[in-house]
Amino acid sequence: MKEIFPRAGGNAFESVDTVSETQRCSALKERYLATRTATETLAEPLSPEDQTIQSMADASPAKWHRAHTTWFFETFLLLPRLPGYTPFDETYHYLFNSYYEALGERHPRPARGMITRPAASDIAIWRTHVDDAMLRLLDDRPEEIGDLVELGIAHEQQHQELLLTDIKHAFSLNPLLPVYVARARKPAANDAAPKQRWHEIAEGVYPIGHDGPGFAFDNEGPRHNVFLNGAKIAMRPVSVGEYMDFIADGGYRRPEFWLADGWDAVRANGWDAPAYWQRGDADPTTFTLHGLLPLREDEPVVHVSGYEAAAYAAWAGKRLPTEAEWEVAAREHASANSREPSLSFHPGPLQHGFTQDVWEWTSSAYSPYPGFRPAKGAVGEYNGKFMVNQMVLRGRSCATPPGHERLTYRNFFAPGARWQFSGFRLAEDL
Amino acid sequence: MKEIFPRAGGNAFESVDTVSETQRCSALKERYLATRTATETLAEPLSPEDQTIQSMADASPAKWHRAHTTWFFETFLLLPRLPGYTPFDETYHYLFNSYYEALGERHPRPARGMITRPAASDIAIWRTHVDDAMLRLLDDRPEEIGDLVELGIAHEQQHQELLLTDIKHAFSLNPLLPVYVARARKPAANDAAPKQRWHEIAEGVYPIGHDGPGFAFDNEGPRHNVFLNGAKIAMRPVSVGEYMDFIADGGYRRPEFWLADGWDAVRANGWDAPAYWQRGDADPTTFTLHGLLPLREDEPVVHVSGYEAAAYAAWAGKRLPTEAEWEVAAREHASANSREPSLSFHPGPLQHGFTQDVWEWTSSAYSPYPGFRPAKGAVGEYNGKFMVNQMVLRGRSCATPPGHERLTYRNFFAPGARWQFSGFRLAEDL
């Protein structure tokens, strides 16, 4: 997807930590535009109808993603910083606030799919209007607003990934199983995934978390020490082939492997395979943004909940890694994480390393790091208030915009969520 | 709305009963086309986004109404009767079946809003395709298929009204309160409604129900005798002004007026006025298909549930009429029912008579008439299987296509429904 996403160049995990503040500022305008353009490119295959619906309370319409990211720049940058800027439309402020309580009443989340007007095309006009103003603002005073613009870009990149996972979910409910974009997949032999290898972590105190330079979300810091016991961590996520063994061994029918809440979810939802799998008499397939594709055993298993990840690990006699173990190991293998993005919105065949095509569930609940304090004001609601009832996922996915990932990145979802590109890798005590 | 709806000419209530079978056949093609065109005209003000969403389980997307009415002609006329006709798209058969169990699996009703594809424009193409084939069919063998085409036309007219009430509900959930179509309302003094008058029904045996000539739904027959006690029935529905007195007298806070299920609904839903009313400090308004309009005391109260109708009647020391009383009285005043449609999708000022702009709740549960038997096959599912847990409404509304109404017409909804153009009139024992 080079044509869609702006690339940072080089290894994303490394580059983010070494780029200078000066370089960051000078590139800001360019990256702003590239990010904004990428969103529109992602929305292009979607009809006005596609962009309007909300397929479940957790998801949002594509149009809403396009609007809400624009709302962010208007609300946090243009209105307070650009002299004379007036809101494009007062009602949009109400309609496209997501969860910022400090900014007043907002449209209820589960009703986002009722907003047929403004039209998808109206949002395009708003986006252009805001972009024009943002360019004026960026010309005038880039330094003072640099951090907020960085945040706005990162925020929009997050919504780019959500736009993709949300429309995938919506399309999956249409019996026609629409294709988002056609993608040629290399005609490859369906080999097994590369043999698992293990990385050893020695017992001791390690620093984790972001410590600059470069942008990071507030939840990635402060950098702090953790004490780790000795452990082994897998060098690649669990594959489709391996996960099929779990299913074949009765994984979804044997409560002994499951967390209690996970077993409840299995029974309540009738789960017997990852989301989007279709298993009839013939070869098993999976619904993807590129249509129905055959399941390949050498791909990482994806669209599993945290419960399924934990159950697989228990079945395998292993466990999930903590987020600290993941970060420490990934840092030691940073140079090996130079994998090309898969040019596809479906995971490619597995390789060794920590830059895979699936977010990876960890065993860590999403909690504040020691010393974490949210920012003052509405921006402070960005991350901190979600630090309960969620698990941390690490890495990146095939739908993550290039350059958005970081070694210290803390993604988070409720353990029952399956509509993200979520897989997992194993760990074990030494 | 003459530009939208084809008119039968003259008094609709009378004309239907007197038109000859020959005239009916010769006019069939013309009415088919006029009806099909009217649907598209009604959908014209709606964007693709507007046409896609489903605002509650009871409602359907506008696109779905356009498609389902087309499905009816393809399923019941073209496939069995037009030699060589093949389905336009096999998947449409599954997607746009409403409730005909005999025709196999169907898309679940509450998920109609997930169908972003086919697009609104695709449905237009399908409609043209089916219309072309229908014209060929009508040229060849009009007599044999006359009843089914009549049913298809009447069916499509019902969905025209539902399209309007459903989009009204959807728009009401959008904080922007979109206007469906702008309509000038005559600048009239807000007079009181005309003074109530009462029609007396003498005790005795009366025939009710349809007995031809002309089309009627199966649930309107067989014509049969009923015994009526002596009664008085109001010559016009209850007005907004009268209903405001009920509210002012604590109507929504006094359980003694309410059916038990009605009182439960009041408390569960927080009802304190008819649907769509907005009562702030200033003059009360109501959301309409023409935007927010001032409430007028001389208009019929509308968008009330059957529970509210019954509670008002108890408060007023009266009762609702039975459907038999309504029909007997309306028949005696048929010549007075020559009112012009209001050229608006909001009720106009009240007049005396039985052709008003609101459907009228009766006290009659929707049950089969003596001797009723549903038709064989899927068409038999049209009415009979809904004959439980619903109340009969009589008359017509401002959104009913002209020519669709009949003295014997039995509309039906669950007593808690408020999104139809539903009002009521009073009755009293002699």
Add this chain to the structure above:
Amino acid sequence: MKEIFPRAGGNAFESVDTVSETQRCSALKERYLATRTATETLAEPLSPEDQTIQSMADASPAKWHRAHTTWFFETFLLLPRLPGYTPFDETYHYLFNSYYEALGERHPRPARGMITRPAASDIAIWRTHVDDAMLRLLDDRPEEIGDLVELGIAHEQQHQELLLTDIKHAFSLNPLLPVYVARARKPAANDAAPKQRWHEIAEGVYPIGHDGPGFAFDNEGPRHNVFLNGAKIAMRPVSVGEYMDFIADGGYRRPEFWLADGWDAVRANGWDAPAYWQRGDADPTTFTLHGLLPLREDEPVVHVSGYEAAAYAAWAGKRLPTEAEWEVAAREHASANSREPSLSFHPGPLQHGFTQDVWEWTSSAYSPYPGFRPAKGAVGEYNGKFMVNQMVLRGRSCATPPGHERLTYRNFFAPGARWQFSGFRLAEDL
């Protein structure tokens, strides 16, 4: 159950209409005491624990039935009529009001099972206290209060039946399947039910409804004329054996027989047989108040919903009778309705006639008779406010106290209810 229920002597259907007012008054005290005693006898097999729980929102604890019937006499008779009477306990007034809104706030129905105190034994003390006061009141002024005492007796008899059906439902949820009372069932050959016979009703005008003398609920009047088409009505309800044929023919899997709401209920609840049936590999059994009993083909089918009754009728090519047809036919066969009660809380083998052991679903929605007006005040809430969303059942059941039944009796439940002793008979147009 002669030992439990006081009998009126002779044929209940006839006797009620012919007893004189004088006889009624002189017998009032005796019947009051017999009814009150019968309630306690019915509760005797139940432990304090049994009497406390509420197994679903529709049901009530046995202790609550004992208390609420006492509340009725204290509230409507003792407090307004017996000079110097003070409430036994102020809190009981709040706790044991059922649905009389006019009497102020009341304990929410679904929370009746939370009332562990007062204890079952406390209620016994209250009952004695109220009975003592009632006897004083009856000694003083029987005429003036006769109607209300009659109502209180009839009310308590209704709750006697509910006590039985509610505890049956509660026990059915206990895996131990407790036996309420052991009853010997005559060792009878499992013959088929007696061959069906049909009664013809000639077209014409018939009076129905109660017209004295003797007590009746307000909903049974006023007596009024109805016009009936010619029809045939079965001389006995449908048997277990006949219903098994419906099941064997796929009755629960074929939507063509079902009302739409009924089919929804089948799928939502997984119904595939009447309530309480247990069908394993061996002989089918049913849970009863006498424990698990073999199903007998010559018994009436019981514990079916109105939906199942209607579906069976559609499958059989017949229909359910209206309540008017039922009453007219039953009246003509009144002399044949002299059956002995079955001495059991489970229906006995079928006979011809209209005094069977199951309530019979009709096709009539529960609506007010022409001229019906509820009584003034709280007592007026007894029946009228439930006249929506319910169907009428006629007859009596094996759990109906002897003497409580009447030809004009209108029992009513929502069409999906199955925990009553409800069966049905067929009818057909001539």
Add this chain to the structure above:
Amino acid sequence: MKEIFPRAGGNAFESVDTVSETQRCSALKERYLATRTATETLAEPLSPEDQTIQSMADASPAKWHRAHTTWFFETFLLLPRLPGYTPFDETYHYLFNSYYEALGERHPRPARGMITRPAASDIAIWRTHVDDAMLRLLDDRPEEIGDLVELGIAHEQQHQELLLTDIKHAFSLNPLLPVYVARARKPAANDAAPKQRWHEIAEGVYPIGHDGPGFAFDNEGPRHNVFLNGAKIAMRPVSVGEYMDFIADGGYRRPEFWLADGWDAVRANGWDAPAYWQRGDADPTTFTLHGLLPLREDEPVVHVSGYEAAAYAAWAGKRLPTEAEWEVAAREHASANSREPSLSFHPGPLQHGFTQDVWEWTSSAYSPYPGFRPAKGAVGEYNGKFMVNQMVLRGRSCATPPGHERLTYRNFFAPGARWQFSGFRLAEDL
């Protein structure tokens, strides 16, 4: 409550760590009996009705607690270890299993309140039967079974506390507000709580978790190192008086203090104070196991959810401690934790220290310690499978049986739970 609970003597927090294995074994029989007796003493004030009901899905009937703890000894000790022992009643095995999937089908948790039989008195008989057998088993082979008996005792002590919190919840739903036991509360001046003091934790590596001797639950180990940043931790929990300031300052109306899920809970449940508070015009009171008592400002706030604890901390500009901080600080103050139990099932006035009358919410999600592996077999389901979606609480409460507490104890509940005796203390980064 010395008369109910057996005491370990001395400071519970210390003693548990220093008692020898020999002493433990010799005292096992005595402690078994004392624990079993305490359960029955706790149930004594409850009528059969009280013991039967289940007031919400999270709670269980008192009778069930008495039965389930007996089931534990029969299932894990008697059946596998006592030669010739046969189950007292096969059905009890099914009815009183709580969540052990490995032991087969079990009665669904939300239906525990439907089990009126066996009666409360039947459970007493079962308890005696099992106790007799346990004494025989303990005489024969105490060493081999010591750990399981210890677990059974600790398990029963947990259910003693739950029996109290569950019946408190059930009684609170009865408008009569029954008193569980009357308790005289010393007539004390309602002083403010003792002035807050702070304990400093220096940055560094600390061991936490259980490392013997003495019994502990599996989730308290293995002992392992954690790295702590420097922090201050409060020397006593937050008081009622302090919490009232939070309420007065709009705490329940200002979303900025709340976790997102917490704010949702506030709005969904209408929370505006801790559970059981009653705030009318007069002096505020709270419902307790001793009836309605005046709120005292010097008592710890109790019956708050983890969400409320976190919101208060945010309002106060502080945070909750992690469980590691709590344990490290409590260990350093172990000698100061010699407080007498309050002889009451309601918290007494606050003192400094870590042995208070309320469980204390921490900021730590309930996760496995490094190296944790559940035991093999059904006993392994005791703790591990709940390690998701819960928060850790530390300390003990006024309802915790003396001797049951430990410095390393990890209690856990979902963050929205309020029916436990749950309060919290504050912490702060250095």
